[in-house]
Amino acid sequence: MPEAVVRTEKIRKDFSAVTVLKDISIELQAGETLGLIGENGAGKSTLMKILSGIYQPTAGALFIDGKSTSFRNPSDAKAAGVSIVPQEFNLCPDLSVSENVYLGDEIKGPGGLLDRAAMRDRTRELLSELSAAIDPDARIVELSAAQKQLVEICKALVHEARVLILDEPTTVLTKIEIDSLFRVMRDLRSRGIALVYISHKLWEIAEICDRVAVLRDGELVHVAPVATLSLEEMARRMVGRELSDVFPKLAEPSAEAPVLFEVEGLSSPNAFENISFSIRAGEILGLAGLMGAGRTEVAEAVMGVRRATGRIAVAGKELRSHRPMDAVAAGIGYLSEDRQGSGVMVPFTIAENATLVSLPRYSRGLLGIVDRKGEAASAERWKGLFSIKATSTDQCLEELSGGNQQKVSLAKSLDPEPKVLIVDEPTRGVDVGAKRDIYRLIADLAAKGIAIIFISSELEEVIGMCRRVLVMREGRAAGFLEGAAVNEEEIMYLATGIREGV
């Protein structure tokens, strides 16, 4: 067997007193794709941050081409040929593609001035190797998420990367974009580059990876060729228990239940036009469509963070003005798709986040003194109800895993006791175990009579959670699907415009 490009020996990482990685020994061969799976907080990101020089291990050794190495920072790792394409892109939006690709490593011509032509030409070459139709002079702001990702890959390749780590690269991509990413990955593999692929989507692992490594609670519990594991077995090894049905049983919708939420003729310039729907108490209405179809924009308009015209009514009472506080006062709650950008306050504690929207309820007297005991009691209740993994409700969110942050975000939307709840990509970047928890929580809320709008780009969960779905296409309502018609084919027909709905 040839020498591994990267090998780790008993890598351990402690954060203060907590051990997040225990004795990880793993190796990566040239030209292989290793899938790395595990629940949120299992230690995937920490391990990859060690490999790419962002963190230093507490103990253990790292070998590159058999030679013991230690990375003091990401530049050391890049020099050794290990690069990472992070989940959140690290690009300067106002610089051009080639400027970003060469950022920090510019080619200089005579006199120390930048050789812009050389950088542009080399970027063009790299892009064409990836069969990407991107202009090297385009500014990053003009690019789509998929294109930005290709620029990130270019950035890694320009350093003669031999190991490329992709951290959940498909969360922001559509099906077609995922396919072309996989083509790029296969191409890189054939050029002898070793890839590490982190994802929650197990079918992607099965499709693109040669081997799969499973992390659970900081331990490497299983490494095997992908072909020897079924999807169910991967999931089982990840959570360490059998997974029963992922989706909860949904209550039969009642035709007598009162209409709780109505939207009529809602339009927002450059986003969507003439959207109308209504939801009964206890119903979950799916909102499906491709990226850019305007689903999130509808939610934002309902919440009053986006300008819109049209009629919005909760329990028959029309909303007079479109401000977030009016929407909340009327009983609408929103779980944002962009957790850290608009969902939770990362430096705040669990308790402070959970009560951020409902704070008026916890404040007393003329000055609005916060009733900290009441606040802590509520936070404690949510922590128990959602099994949020944290030492206490005084812990800051920056110390929590993505799945637990998402649960706090949900607690924050629910603490004001909304009558209508909009959940936008509620399980994005969340592991299988937490997903199941979140599905069950949403079904429970519906059973209690809350009207729910369920926005998701994962068809599987729209189908699993909703009996009625509004499919959007290019800012318009393409049609409603109900009952047995809620299936993958019908949704895609409407979403892509192959068929017009009623």
Place this chain on the structure above:
Amino acid sequence: MANSRTRNKFSAERYGSLIALGILVLVSAVLSPHFLQPQNILNILRQISYTGIIALGMTFVIIAGGIDLSVGSLAAFAGAIGVLTMNALGAAGKPEWVGVLAAVLVALAAGSLGGVLNGLMVTKGRIAPFIVTLGTMAIFRSLSLYLGDAGEFTSTNTLYSQIGSASIAFVPVPVWIMAAFAAFFSLLLGRTRYGRYVRAVGSNQRVALYSAINVDKVRLLTYVVIGLTVGVTAVLISMRFNAVGTSTLGVNYELDAIAAVIIGGTAMAGGSGTIWGTVVGAIILGVINNMLNMVGVSPYLQGTVKGLVIIGAVLIQRRKA
């Protein structure tokens, strides 16, 4: 082991400014036997109270992600029209206490309205706070100069200056007032809904907006808070001098106030900070000034030291992050 290490690090971060103050006091006490005498301590406290009160308001503004450069000019303006009102009432034969009351109310109102003006331009006008308050800094100064023809308004009210130099239980009035504001603002920032919102807005404005917080109102109010403190300081400082020098009053106040806030550990980028930290920061500045005076460093060099301390404090903040 690891646990105790994190705990130590935690307290060093949180109490860094307090530790620095302790060291400073020790050094000063060694350098000069005069330093620890009660009269000297009270002097330091009175000296810092004027800009210290403004620094308390500045803490709110900076935590919410803003800045206010106009405080010195606004103090001159508010003080000038306060004294003008008082003198006019005196000339009309009203009792002295009426004049004092009117001066206080007018100065507080002028300070608060100045804050409203700054706040409206920042929130409704969507102009960067630095630019807005740079502009109003020039405007308020020029208005004061115009009113007083660049000279001084001397108070004709004897009660006014008596209050300014009075002490209660040996402690000067301005120190009491700063202590009262510090206690009240500490409660407001740390324990109330408004305080929570101020931190939220400074921490992540988008999340705050999505959480149905009235972001504009919260930010606007921080400028009203600082405007009020500017009004208070305008009254206290003009009582002290029994006059308002339209070209001299409040010069460099923004520097002292911002310095106290930053030295006190408030994040320049907003989102976190404490009132007691600002109080400690203000005292540190006062002790440094006092020490430099006592060891005979030229007053012209004191600004250099102050500047270095501010830059050093931010440098330490960076290290921690």
